[in-house]
Amino acid sequence: MTLKERIKNDIKEAMRAKDTARRDTLRNINAAIKQIEVDERRELEDADVERILLKYAKQREDAIEQFRAAGRDDLVAKDEAELALVKSYLPEPMNPEELEEELRAIVEECGAQSMKDMGRVMALARERIGSRADGGAISSVVKKILAS
Numbered sequence: 001m002t003l004k005e006r007i008k009n010d011i012k013e014a015m016r017a018k019d020t021a022r023r024d025t026l027r028n029i030n031a032a033i034k035q036i037e038v039d040e041r042r043e044l045e046d047a048d049v050e051r052i053l054l055k056y057a058k059q060r061e062d063a064i065e066q067f068r069a070a071g072r073d074d075l076v077a078k079d080e081a082e083l084a085l086v087k088s089y090l091p092e093p094m095n096p097e098e099l100e101e102e103l104r105a106i107v108e109e110c111g112a113q114s115m116k117d118m119g120r121v122m123a124l125a126r127e128r129i130g131s132r133a134d135g136g137a138i139s140s141v142v143k144k145i146l147a148s
Helices: 003-016 020-040 046-070 073-087 096-110 115-132 135-147
Strands: none
Touching: 003 020, 003 046, 020 046, 020 073, 046 073, 046 115, 096 115, 096 135, 115 135
């Protein structure tokens, strides 16, 4: 079952269970998926859906920060619940040791020697690692590896 199918099935289950918060969050994600499919006229793969989920999660994290600063604990709790739901669809993130090990292998495979090769390494790392690590974390580890 693809990630997109899983989301659609979970919308139906949330509707049956009358879980409006879960239903609404999943509908928002499904709408984002459909929007891209219509705009680009193509069927999205799991990797594309993961990118949509990551973007949605990042939006929730930013909103949580702003709501905390404004003292809106009710909205913080709502967005934290949405964030937890979205993260349940994403693969388990890599720990720092696994990330560094994987990136060292990628750097070696590319034959990267200096910061000039960063673009090639990042492209391959994004392809292999996908949503299991944040782009900023990948970038900082690659810089550390290439600097040594």
